[in-house]
Amino acid sequence: MTNNNRIVEAADTALSKVDRKKRVRTAAFYIGALIAGAVLGYIGNATVNSITDVIATVYTRLFSFIAVPVIAVSLMATLSKLTRGGNGGTIFAHTVFYTLLTTITAAAVGALIYIFVSPANVADVTSDAAASVEKYESLSYLDHIVSIVPNNLFQPFVSGNVLSVLLVAAAFGLAIASLKESEGKNALISFISGFQELLFKLIHWLIAILPLGILAFTSQLVSQLEAGVILGGIAQYFGVVISSNLLQMFIILPAILLLRGLNPFKIARGMLPALAVALFSKSSAGTLPVTIASAEDNLNVDKRVSRFVLPICTTINMNGCAAFILITSLFLMQNAGIELGASSFILWIVIATFAAVGNAGVPMGCYFLTISLVSSMGVNVALMGIILPVYAVIDMIETCLNVWSDSCVANIVNKEVKDKLN
Template sequence: MQIDTSAGPAAQAPRPFYRHLYFQVLVAIGTGAAIGHFYPETGVALKPLGDGFIKLVKMIISPVIFLTIVTGLAGMGTLRGVGSVVGKAFGYFFFFSTLALIIGMIVANVVQPGAGMNIDPATLDASKVTDYATKAHETTLTGFVMDIIPTTFTSAFVEGNILQVLFIAILFGVALILIGDKGKPVVALFEAASHAVFRVVDILMKVAPIGAFGAFAFTIGKYGIGSIVNLAALVGTFYLTSALFIIVILGAVCALNGFSIFRLIAYLKAEILLVLGTSSSESALPSLMDKMERAGCARPVVGLVVPTGYSFNLDGTNIYMTLAALFIAQATNIDLSLEQQILLLLVAMLSSKGAAGVTGAGFITLAATLSVVPTVPLAGMAIILGVDRFMSECRSITNFIGNAVATVVVSRWEGALDMERFQAVMNGARDDQHAEAMPLRGAPAGLQLGEASAD
């Protein structure tokens, strides 16, 4: 497949910079920060703008996931490729999620951002974190697994539970594979519907700057930039560690797979800024799936890796968990042995899955971990409650970039990445058309996943 970069002047004329989504979101974040800082009450009052935009995006997430996975799996024509994608994706998730936990623990021990604070746990107000602790106890691993099964076929869509929608979509896609030609009319209908749904995503992205403006104005107005000064060591250490994880660890993974982490970040810059503005990686989930497919990743891989990654590939959250837990221990002068730290890491590996998908999951997951490891006082979470919102933005961005990298890497491992198109898009070619689908290993000869479609 060739990417046409030589179309006529009218077709290829670059848009003015002010019409690009990333520029509009950047201006919105800056304006929101200024209003939140100088007029904090106004900033707090703008919260509905951010909440409204996130609700709009969550409204469309379920149909995006369902249609992408069903049409992708149905196009595979065989179950062999499904198992291969799932196995490789979860192997990737487990390795890098665990690595993120270990890196957070190492950095906390080397930098020791909480050392010298000398806080007496008895003086902390535990009531501030009671709600988070309650939610943490409600999201056990067993409860998390059981919650994947919806009450009814439609309840998953009504409640907007990503993993439930994913579960139903996989079952439905597998069923279409098994019935063969009889399912083709359904697949054709869903293919047409998917184009309409992604057009809705395009429409919603037009108001993304308004959502980012309201959300960031609220964050600065509510918590104030000055609130991070006393805990600057923790916030700075977390941001620096996350940046190094992205550039060094994920950068090395990208290099080994033939592409640049910096070009991928540049390609997704509008979505990254949106995540920064809204402090939610979910706000960019539909757009990420669309752009990964446009860049040359096969639809089934995108449909399986991205939604599952949002619950199981939380690099930023995992770095935060061990770093924040050890920060609390250091701040309260609690000396944890290596064995206790390893126990903390093992518990975090499980609890990071149990609280996935819950609003404020990072903080809730930390509460779940500390409640199982009583050596570190749960009340110590009150120390970082004031700056958690600022760290939430970094968690979300790191999670988002980690899932983008995972999608490309698993696609390449499966032979389901159009490398020529991907490199062209990374080098700045326009992605106005979806990539021609790549056959997965194990698919029947000549099988193509989906169809090229112009938007």
């Protein structure tokens, strides 16, 4: 071994040790923040709760503020560059394949657990529970689809409609790629790329102080749980939803990673910041900046992959939502006296998969989407008012599963296309 090789090897070893210490220190900060937040939330001091609520709200707003432009700019920048070399189509095809694979699997797992548990009907639906969902019954699923198409350029960004943003960004990116080579085109691409780097600098600043946000989120959650959540007659339904999400999270997705030659423990450790934010923020779109940064910084996912795959996955890869839509729709139909056979379960696996693809990655997005979908089929959705008190917990686990699935898809695609990238 030459002296130069020894020097390079020593430098790599030193950098590896520094990186390992940094990750250990970061994990310690996160764990400390979780413990401190849990203690503060358990104490239940009104002043402390008010402060942590403000901090949690500020963090949620900041991540949402960054997330919408990140989706738009990342897709535009990547499409405008990758399409020219033909790599964009390859990455997109892999992304859609694994998105549909994981989403269909999540819906199928939900159907199997529903059949196995066979939750009992709810005896009564109170007038208050029915009234709590009346205002959403008028929103049909077709209205939801129509709302994705914007009527002006700024509407998607002002309203935070992530599906509309995805549509606009994809159109602009493809349009830029189709332009003839010119100084104007190169200047446009340079501007978008520069703006993208600016956004990621802001993201890294937010991540640097993330433990404070985790402390506030944890305190907020514990104080809410201290108030008590009554499951009552929907305990079995609740168990089916949570069990299907946990099975998908801890068994199915890790198995897919192993089959593709990836270490699920390594990926989970690298994506821990994003999973923590997803759990507490209940918004996969709001978590997107942290998801991209975690994939790039901790797992060395190619930027051309992460900044293309993850924004798309955030809007169409909804494992948790697919399971919730299927299980909740079947539960509502069962309580309405509709007979459920094998064909019903197969049909709803397909419906739930494609409905989840059209869901927005925002808090309670699946809840409102399910009401729109089922009510448009003439099924009474008053029971959703009883589900509402426990949906906060469901939404947390669903969002964490969605982000975990996004992370898995991004890492699989990164491995499969890395040799094909220019």
